[in-house]
Amino acid sequence: MTPLFQVKELTKFYGNRIGCKDVSFDLYPGEVMGIVGESGSGKSTLLNCMAGHLTPDAGEVLFDTRADGMRDTVSMSEPERRMLGRTDWAFVHQHARDGLRMGVSAGGNVGERLMAVGARHYGDIREQAIDWLGRVEINAERVDDRPSAFSGGMQQRLQIARNLVTGPRLVFMDEPTGGLDVSVQARLLDLLRGLVREMGLSAIIVTHDLAVVRLLADRLMVMKDGHVVETGLTDQVLDDPQHGYTQLLVSSVLQV
Amino acid sequence: MIEISGVSKSFVLHNQGSAVIPVMQDAAMTVAPGECVALVGASGAGKSTLMRMIYGNYLANAGQIVVGDVDVAQAEPREILALRREVLGYVSQFLRVVPRVATIDVVAEPLLQVGVDGAAARARAEELLRRLNIPERLWSLSPTTFSGGEQQRVNIARGFAHSFPALLLDEPTASLDATNREVVLSLIEDAKARGAAIVGIFHDEAARERVCDREIDVTGFTPGMAA
Amino acid sequence: MSDYNFAYLDEQTKRMIRRAILKGLAVPGYQVPFASREMPMPYGWGTGGVQVSASVLTPEDTMKVIDQGADDTTNAVSIRKFFEKTAGVATSEETSKADVIQTRHRIPEEDLREDQILVYQVPIPEPLRFLEPRETETRKMHALEEYGLMHVKLYEDISKNGAISTSYAYPVKVEGRYVMDPSPIPKFDNPKLEMAAVQLFGAGREQRIYALPPYTKVVSLDFEDYPFEASKADHACDLCGSETSYLDEVIVDDAGGRMFVCSDTDFCRSRRAAGHVGAQGVPYEEDVA
Numbered sequence A: 001m002t003p004l005f006q007v008k009e010l011t012k013f014y015g016n017r018i019g020c021k022d023v024s025f026d027l028y029p030g031e032v033m034g035i036v037g038e039s040g041s042g043k044s045t046l047l048n049c050m051a052g053h054l055t056p057d058a059g060e061v062l063f064d065t066r067a068d069g070m071r072d073t074v075s076m077s078e079p080e081r082r083m084l085g086r087t088d089w090a091f092v093h094q095h096a097r098d099g100l101r102m103g104v105s106a107g108g109n110v111g112e113r114l115m116a117v118g119a120r121h122y123g124d125i126r127e128q129a130i131d132w133l134g135r136v137e138i139n140a141e142r143v144d145d146r147p148s149a150f151s152g153g154m155q156q157r158l159q160i161a162r163n164l165v166t167g168p169r170l171v172f173m174d175e176p177t178g179g180l181d182v183s184v185q186a187r188l189l190d191l192l193r194g195l196v197r198e199m200g201l202s203a204i205i206v207t208h209d210l211a212v213v214r215l216l217a218d219r220l221m222v223m224k225d226g227h228v229v230e231t232g233l234t235d236q237v238l239d240d241p242q243h244g245y246t247q248l249l250v251s252s253v254l255q256v
Numbered sequence B: 001m002i003e004i005s006g007v008s009k010s011f012v013l014h015n016q017g018s019a020v021i022p023v024m025q026d027a028a029m030t031v032a033p034g035e036c037v038a039l040v041g042a043s044g045a046g047k048s049t050l051m052r053m054i055y056g057n058y059l060a061n062a063g064q065i066v067v068g069d070v071d072v073a074q075a076e077p078r079e080i081l082a083l084r085r086e087v088l089g090y091v092s093q094f095l096r097v098v099p100r101v102a103t104i105d106v107v108a109e110p111l112l113q114v115g116v117d118g119a120a121a122r123a124r125a126e127e128l129l130r131r132l133n134i135p136e137r138l139w140s141l142s143p144t145t146f147s148g149g150e151q152q153r154v155n156i157a158r159g160f161a162h163s164f165p166a167l168l169l170d171e172p173t174a175s176l177d178a179t180n181r182e183v184v185l186s187l188i189e190d191a192k193a194r195g196a197a198i199v200g201i202f203h204d205e206a207a208r209e210r211v212c213d214r215e216i217d218v219t220g221f222t223p224g225m226a227a
Numbered sequence C: 001m002s003d004y005n006f007a008y009l010d011e012q013t014k015r016m017i018r019r020a021i022l023k024g025l026a027v028p029g030y031q032v033p034f035a036s037r038e039m040p041m042p043y044g045w046g047t048g049g050v051q052v053s054a055s056v057l058t059p060e061d062t063m064k065v066i067d068q069g070a071d072d073t074t075n076a077v078s079i080r081k082f083f084e085k086t087a088g089v090a091t092s093e094e095t096s097k098a099d100v101i102q103t104r105h106r107i108p109e110e111d112l113r114e115d116q117i118l119v120y121q122v123p124i125p126e127p128l129r130f131l132e133p134r135e136t137e138t139r140k141m142h143a144l145e146e147y148g149l150m151h152v153k154l155y156e157d158i159s160k161n162g163a164i165s166t167s168y169a170y171p172v173k174v175e176g177r178y179v180m181d182p183s184p185i186p187k188f189d190n191p192k193l194e195m196a197a198v199q200l201f202g203a204g205r206e207q208r209i210y211a212l213p214p215y216t217k218v219v220s221l222d223f224e225d226y227p228f229e230a231s232k233a234d235h236a237c238d239l240c241g242s243e244t245s246y247l248d249e250v251i252v253d254d255a256g257g258r259m260f261v262c263s264d265t266d267f268c269r270s271r272r273a274a275g276h277v278g279a280q281g282v283p284y285e286e287d288v289a
Helices: A043-050 A078-086 A106-116 A122-135 A140-144 A152-164 A182-199 A210-216 A234-239 A244-251 B047-055 B077-086 B103-113 B118-131 B148-161 B178-193 B205-211 C011-026 C047-056 C074-086 C135-143 C148-161 C187-193 C265-273
Strands: A005-014 A017-027 A032-036 A058-065 A069-072 A089-092 A170-174 A202-207 A219-224 A227-233 B002-013 B019-031 B036-040 B062-067 B088-091 B166-170 B197-201 B214-217 C062-067 C100-104 C117-121 C172-174 C178-180 C198-203 C208-212 C218-220 C247-251 C258-262
Touching: A005 A043, A017 A043, A017 A058, A017 A227, A032 A043, A032 A210, A043 A058, A043 A170, A043 A202, A078 A089, A089 A152, A106 A122, A106 A140, A106 A152, A106 C148, A122 A140, A122 A152, A122 C148, A140 C148, A152 A182, A182 A210, A202 A210, A210 A234, A219 A234, A219 A244, A227 A234, A227 A244, A227 B077, B002 B047, B019 B047, B019 B197, B036 B047, B036 B205, B047 B062, B047 B088, B047 B166, B047 B197, B077 B088, B088 B148, B103 B118, B103 B148, B118 B148, B148 B178, B178 B197, B178 B205, B197 B205, C011 C047, C011 C198, C011 C208, C047 C074, C047 C100, C047 C117, C047 C198, C047 C208, C062 C074, C062 C265, C074 C100, C187 C218, C258 C265
Parallel strands: A032 A202, A032 A219, A089 A170, A170 A202, B036 B197, B036 B214, B088 B166, B166 B197, C062 C100, C100 C117, C117 C198
Antiparallel strands: A005 A017, A005 A058, A058 A069, A219 A227, B002 B019, B002 B062, C172 C178, C172 C218, C198 C208, C247 C258
């Protein structure tokens, strides 16, 4: 099996300050990787560099494209990268309002990616939008409502539907359950797990919530001050952390 | 099926003055298909630690832990995950599941993971839940709200859903009544009969006598405790 | 006349605007930025169109100005007077006699010729604006031909109203490349955008000029199952009886009385002059108009 996605010595500086430095890893099809660390550890910088939202200072971000196999997405042209962003890649923002068009109906939000890749049949677009709303447990009656009329959890589910409708192969998620009530988080996690398995998605999830990665991620990468300090199987890293920082992180979680 | 040699482990507590706590030294054991081996030894001797290292949950510092054709001590995460999916089952003492998922789906999940179709997986899950005396009215509920004994039985059903060639059992009969204990022991016997290699921790001596072919005293691998 | 440079703008400014126009003609539908000048009228009163007209006028030209099809509304009258005063050019209300026609929100009913120029006043040149407010992003979307969002707007229309309810400023795709806002003309006029005359679009406040060379291919966006329709009120003109022209609805009394009349006043007058009479019309007399 060949990797779907490879990151090689990815480095980003903000002036003299390190954003992230020399990050390398391979992600295989169907794998879910968690990136954990505190605020300021560089995990969001890393995610944004990988997803093409930030330009890294050094390193490569390779993706196994359908047409031409492994390509460095950092050096590919912007139109190609943006095309990837609406087809094979998806990005789930922490705040749904960053990932949704708040003035556009739920159906329009889901349909946008379809229209962006050339869908021009209203009936088909609407049918797919309703199908996806169902898959993220939003009632079909809400298809014409704007996301501003939705609860936080619904908005996040809508954002996920909007991202997955074109059948991407790699999903980037930035704190997908952040800011949601615990019960809403659980529902979302369950939904994400199901979708990841059904669609055979690969995913990279950035979070500071260790419970989230335990349930969603196969593998874990722990970051501190822009460096990766530990990687491994999720339960191994959480149950038998090797690095001092990871030990601190794990032991700092409040038990319920 | 399971071959362990020269395995050592110590915990380094970086945040407590980098204290090094050696917990395992030069552990070795072999389990053949169809065999059930009990890990014995005083509490704290490292029975669970060894079992967790076999599962890849704890990292071995040295040695080999070969399960099937994978050396767990060296393998990549995805190789261990594939091993856990296909080959190596684990019934822990605690049930850890996503909240809100129905019991029947929790039990069927390992089968779906190896590509069994939904209907067949549910049928197998129902069969196990029935055998383990989980009332049918609970099947559609999440097990997170169940009693300790019920959770343990759901955990066992999940562990036995797929016919793993290798199984790790951590106190499978703890907190069970006589009827259910009997069911679990017969499940273990069935697994042995189909050729599964089993490593177990049983505080229940009678159970151990009945299903285990051999005992391995892990005290022999405990640094400072070996006589 | 001698108090002003010909057509108000100085020659350097006109050259700058002409360069923008030429670039616009070379890349049909592309919004060319230009250094819009302060004009002696407020933004929203056609400052973009006036600057474009001033830059293409020659002293020999005859000019016509219409506002929503009419030659006699405030906006049209003021701009016509502006050019009479600053350029001294001849003006006319007859479409066929004009060399340069400045328009707000309509295309004349009569087919234009290759030797004519139609200048549009444009309030908001960016068709993607209402869905994507960031100019940096919309420019990139034009550059990369990412126009899915335009259909999102049409999707929203259908989902709310059961049909594409956008009835003016209906977005078009030019020569299979740029999506363009045709200015707030009724969508009835969209098919006429493929014409013999040169069409220039000026947005003064937004500092953009764009253009359609003669016979440019202009396609109105739509869905396969909701095709574009150039609609108009389902009536005939009550003055001239035309069944093909775009109509205005006029309330005539407090009792709910109404009539439909051609929005293109010159078209209506010339039909009446030719003897056509509508349901509420009276035979044409030269002085009445």
